[in-house]
Amino acid sequence: MATKSDPNSKLIAENRRARFDYHIESDLxxxxxxxxxxxxxxxxxxxxxxxxxxxxEKGELWLINGYIAPYVQAKTWGHEERRHRKLLVSKRELSRLWNATAREGMTIVPIKMYFNERGMVKIKLGIAKGKKLADKRETSAKRDWDREKSRLLKQSLRD
Structure with missing residues (x-):
């Protein structure tokens, strides 16, 4: 029996370049x-x-430069499109994130924003290390080879 998708859970935005530009070590x-x-x-x-x-910053986690389009019907009491938005994590996760960024030189990158099953907006963050140009080329070459390999396998199965 097929499972019904929850009408409340929905992908809002995804950062597709994050996996290309960074090595994602862990996520939360x-x-x-x-x-x-x-x-x-x-x-x-x-x-x-x-x-x-x-x-x-100052013991709190902030999303910086995230864009949310203005809501047309909220003319007078709208919102700022690129304001800093507070992110909610536990104290243990916050200290782990602070250690990763301050001591280890990692970056906290948003991977995707979505509505969960309860209809709450959640954001998936990745603790990442930036890739060098050679790493990006290597990733691209590996992806091309995997694509070509699957194409060859599919063709050999048909013959």
Missing amino acids: EAGIVLQGSEVKSLRQGGANIGDSYASV
């Missing part, structure tokens, strides 16, 4: 503090996290 899920007009805009799918990153 965080909540995000939003205003009402921001949630309405996210329900319509107006978000971009491609240029954003997360940072630990």
Whole structure:
């Protein structure tokens, strides 16, 4: 029997370049503090996290440069599109993130933003290390070879 997809859970935005530009060491899920007009805009799918990153500042975790489109119906009480948004994580995770960024030189990159089963907006963060140009070329060559290999296997099975 096929499982029904939950109408509340929905992908809002995805940072597809994150896996190309960074080695993702680990990931975690965080909540995000939003205003009402921001949630309405996210329900319509107006978000971009491609240029954003997360940072630990003054003992709190913040999403910086994340874009949420303005909600047209909220004319007077709208929101700022690229404001810093507070991310909600436990104290243990926050200290782990601070250690990773401050001591180990890692970066906190948002991977995707989505609505979970309860209809709450969540953001998946990756603790990452930046790739060098040679690493990017190696990843691209490996992906091309895997694609070619699967094509050859498929062709040999047909013959």
